[in-house]
Amino acid sequence: MPRPTDSSRPTNSSGLTDASRPAGASGPARMPRLVPVASGDVRHAAGADVLAVPVAAAPQGESEPQPRPGTADAAVWLGLNTSVLAEQQRFRGTAGEVLGVPLPSARDDGAGPRRLVLLGVGDGSATSLRRAGAALARATRGAERVVTTAGTGLPPADLRAFCEGLLLAAYAPPREGVTDGPRPPAELVELLGTDEGPAFSRAVVAARATWRARDLTATPSSTKSPHWVADQARAMAAGVPGVEVEVWDARELRRRGFGGVLAVGAGSATPPCVVTVRYTPPAGTAPRRHVVLVGKGITFDTGGLSIKPREAMVPMKTDMAGAAVVLAAVLGAAELELPQPVTAVLPLAENAVGASSYRPGDVVRVLGGTSVEIANTDAEGRMVLADALVHADTHLAPDLLVDVATLTGAASLGLGKRHAALYTADAPLLEQLRSASAATGERVWRMPLVEDYTYALESDVADLRHVAAKGGPGGGSITAALFLREFTGGRRWAHLDIAGPGRADKDEHEVTKGATGFGARLLLRWLEDGAV
Structure with missing residues (x-):
């Protein structure tokens, strides 16, 4: 599946994707565009920079982290044993924990994503999901297209928490007279297995309110x-x-x-x-x-x-x-x-x-x-x-x-x-x-x-x-x-x-x-x- 061009990418129907920067500040930052994708098929991530799949912490009495929607499918599609990878790297699926898995260079042909990320979602609570979203934002700075199954099947309140965490952690303060600031946030984040709803638009508005307050205060x-x-x-x-x-x-x-x-x-x-x-x-x-x-x-x-x-x-x-x-x-x-x-x-x-x-x-x-x-x-x-x-x-x-x-x-x-x-x-x-x-x-x-x-x-x-x-x-x-x-x-x-x-x-x-x-x-x- 080819990487979509800007003109072919779906748009966020909220229309609220950017935070305006204060006048006089350079290094403008754009909030990532959040796009719901009804299909939960991980192969939608072909050609993406990153495919992020959720892994929950082990329930009480168990020792191994628990794969969540899309994780097993990604492992089969990409020919990886994610359980072994997690054990080798002592990845436990705690909220905000990230394990990056580079994929073979052959993936540059567009047959798959360039990188797989195991994303810890902890106990799956709103707080844990907000932290997971924040961790994903920091782990994918500089990417153009990120695809994740972390929102699949979440109720609206939890999906909103995940989206807000992602957008909030993507922020970087305005920089006056500086052209080489931190790497920009991911341009596009596609959430598989979700549909357009108030969770998206309200998360964007809430995050943008925080961006505005941060921008003004940091100037x-x-x-x-x-x-x-x-x-x-x-x-x-x-x-x-x-x-x-x-x-x-x-x-x-x-x-x-x-x-x-x-x-x-x-x-x-x-x-x-x-x-x-x-x-x-x-x-x-x-x-x-x-x-x-x-x-x-x-x-x-x-x-x-x-x-x-x-x-x-x-x-x-x-x-x-x-x-x-x-x-x-x-x-x-x-x-x-x-x-x-x-x-x-x-x-x-x-x-x-x-x-x-x-x-x-x-x-x-x-x-x-x-x-x-x-x-x-x-x-x-x-x-x-x-x-x-x-x-x-x-x-x-x-x-x-x-x-x-x-x-x-x-x-x-x-x-x-x-x-x-x-x-x-x-x-x-x-x-x-x-x-x-x-x-x-x-x-x-x-x-x-x-x-x-x-x-x-x-x-x-x-x-x-x-x-x-x-x-x-x-x-x-x-x-x-x-x-x-x-x-x-x-x-x-x-x-x-x-x-x-x-x-x-x-x-x-x-x-x-x-x-x-x-x-x-x-x-x-x-x-x-x-x-x-």
């Missing part, structure tokens, strides 16, 4: 000013039905009273702005609850006059991850044409050191008139979020309000790098977000809103103090959440502190090194499931 701050992010929001929303973008510059923020955003951005040569992105469902859609997502958007954080140590400052281009995540979630909701109206608010500023920087000891009046005593200019995130939350409460009429932020080092100290801290007193909202977390593998841990700690917000010179005084109750992530709660107007609200999982120091399964885009899929799945 260097030498490029990424607040207004650059605003321009990216406009560009990404252009042509997406039902989406409108509004940008307020510093002059408009001053007129409206956004004191927190203006104070944080005062020391920078690049002025702040606030971006609002609204998605309105198609006409005729039954009314649903209005969700407002607020994302911290500090395009670089020096700490201000309370300056950070050099080592802590290096990754601070990622301090606008929350804004990137909520933008990506709203665009994803629009691409899926969800019945849920969703609005994202992005308060964007650079926290720099300058002659006009705000100072420890200052009192700042945020939107709505609340005065805040500044104790530490490196706690700038809660100041821009205060403005944005008040704006959401007073002008956007949310039924549900969720903020996302790389807010506190305390959250990552307490929970490490793989869990986000989730704060909410709303039991139904908690369970909905937990359910979305379980479905996407983006892990959250509920943290307490300890009422006994509210004294830490008391000030002698203002309505509130935004950072606890020395000798306070501790629990910096908790007191930050309590501070934010003051600006939610008593609405149904959740706070997601992604300081830990928002960044990664190495590739791990579907997570890629650097900006992770954590939360984009979680929020999108929550919206898909019908946030109520």
